Amino acid sequence: MELALSLGHDASTPFTFLDKTPKIANKDLGFRMALGSSFSAARSEEIKEARGGQDNRRTSSDPPVQLDLLPLVPVPRTQTALQFRLPWLTDNMVLSEPGSSDGLGKGLDVNRLPVVATAEETEDGAALSSPNSTVSSFHMDFGARNGGRSKRDHLEFELERASSRASDDDENGSTRKKLRLSKEQSAFLEESFKEHSTLNPKQKVALAKQLNLRPRQVEVWFQNRRARTKLKQTEVDCEYLKRCCETLTEENRRLQKELQELRALKTSQPFYMQLPATTLTMCPSCERVATTSNSVVSSASGNNTRPRTMQSFHHHAQPNNKAAAS
DNA sequence: AGTTATTTCCGGATTACCTCA
DNA sequence: GCTGAGGTAATCCGGAAATAA
Numbered sequence: 001m002e003l004a005l006s007l008g009h010d011a012s013t014p015f016t017f018l019d020k021t022p023k024i025a026n027k028d029l030g031f032r033m034a035l036g037s038s039f040s041a042a043r044s045e046e047i048k049e050a051r052g053g054q055d056n057r058r059t060s061s062d063p064p065v066q067l068d069l070l071p072l073v074p075v076p077r078t079q080t081a082l083q084f085r086l087p088w089l090t091d092n093m094v095l096s097e098p099g100s101s102d103g104l105g106k107g108l109d110v111n112r113l114p115v116v117a118t119a120e121e122t123e124d125g126a127a128l129s130s131p132n133s134t135v136s137s138f139h140m141d142f143g144a145r146n147g148g149r150s151k152r153d154h155l156e157f158e159l160e161r162a163s164s165r166a167s168d169d170d171e172n173g174s175t176r177k178k179l180r181l182s183k184e185q186s187a188f189l190e191e192s193f194k195e196h197s198t199l200n201p202k203q204k205v206a207l208a209k210q211l212n213l214r215p216r217q218v219e220v221w222f223q224n225r226r227a228r229t230k231l232k233q234t235e236v237d238c239e240y241l242k243r244c245c246e247t248l249t250e251e252n253r254r255l256q257k258e259l260q261e262l263r264a265l266k267t268s269q270p271f272y273m274q275l276p277a278t279t280l281t282m283c284p285s286c287e288r289v290a291t292t293s294n295s296v297v298s299s300a301s302g303n304n305t306r307p308r309t310m311q312s313f314h315h316h317a318q319p320n321n322k323a324a325a326s
Numbered sequence: 327a328g329t330t331a332t333t334t335c336c337g338g339a340t341t342a343c344c345t346c347a
Numbered sequence: 348g349c350t351g352a353g354g355t356a357a358t359c360c361g362g363a364a365a366t367a368a
Contacts, residue, residue, distance in 0.1 A: 179356075180344070198336090220357060223336070228355085230337085 181221070185211045189221050197226055 181189070192199075192207055199207065199222055201215075208215040 180354095181356080201334095217356080219335085221355095224355065224357085227337070227339095 181211075181213075181217075185213065189218070189225070193222065193225050197229070198222065 188211055189207070192203075196203070199218065204215045204218050204222075207213075208218045211218070
């Protein structure tokens with residue numbers, strides 16, 4: 001998709017801005033994004049392709065929209081969603097499947113009650129293998145959060161939160177819960193988002209298992225993340241258009257002034273305007289209108305009163321305009 | 327082959343909760 | 348302690364696409 005901004009009088013030279021946006025974004029805001037109508041089409045293709053398989057309704061390993069809102073931290077392509085190493089873990093602390101025997105990988109689930117697995121999990125087919133082990137097998141180092149709280153303190157803190165949530169739930173099962181993901185969970189989701197901005201069901205379930213979240217939560221996070229990305233990009237585009245508008249306004253002002261000068265010249269020096277019409281050509285390099293009768297104007301007027309822009313155009317050689325000059 | 331119902335996912339808008347100044 | 352703003356998880360709704368009947 002090429003968005004063309006027509007400025008009214010010259011639709012032949014559409015003003016494209018989106019191809020410039022990434023440059024601006026890279027420089028000023030530290031992220032890039034390629035927008036294109038190919039997105040929806042490509043997505044449809046993805047879906048088609050994915051639905052060829054039984055349980056892969058969608059795949060997004062190569063998203064059509066490239067976008068990075070964070071400092072680029074490349075994750076090797078060879079790492080699948082199941083093989084991510086969390087940057088905050090030491091080398092021997094890789095998240096493992098929740099049901100694995102090593103006991104690692106039981107990330108703290110900020111939303112899951114310590115004991116009860118919800119019906120939704122079962123529906124999603126992503127119920128964890130040991131939902132009641134969330135507390136006992138909590139091994140991730142969350143010391144970085146909450147101002148360097150010790151592991152023990154943090155665990156107690158989280159237990160407290162979990163139990164308070166449990167009591168909330170007991171009081172009213174329909175209470176809407178809104179609980180923050182941990183820094184680590186968010187970081188992991190971000191990393192994953194950088195890899196692919198959409199998830200197929202397998203990836204979603206895998207991520208959910210790794211982070212000890214419900215698949216629905218992962219799905220919602222990705223949806224919200226895409227929305228944030230889009231909003232951010234819209235702001236960038238808006239800012240760019242604003243700057244363009246300012247530039248064009250300034251250009252318009254300048255041209256109006258020039259027009260006024262020309263009109264004044266016409267009234268003060270009528271002979272000037274009786275000369276043969278000046279051939280105007282468009283400069284292929286800068287796309288400015290160039291006049292080819294500089295010498296005539298100059299000699300006829302007797303002094304060099306041509307407006308600044310007309311003077312600035314004469315750097316273009318126009319060999320076939322000698323008639324006008326004579 | 328065309329139609330309809332169902333399912334699934336998504337985006338957009340909005341709500342509700344949480345944190346922080 | 349109260350309050351308003353901002354961030355964000357969660358919800359609702361409608362549309363699109365695929366699939367099955």
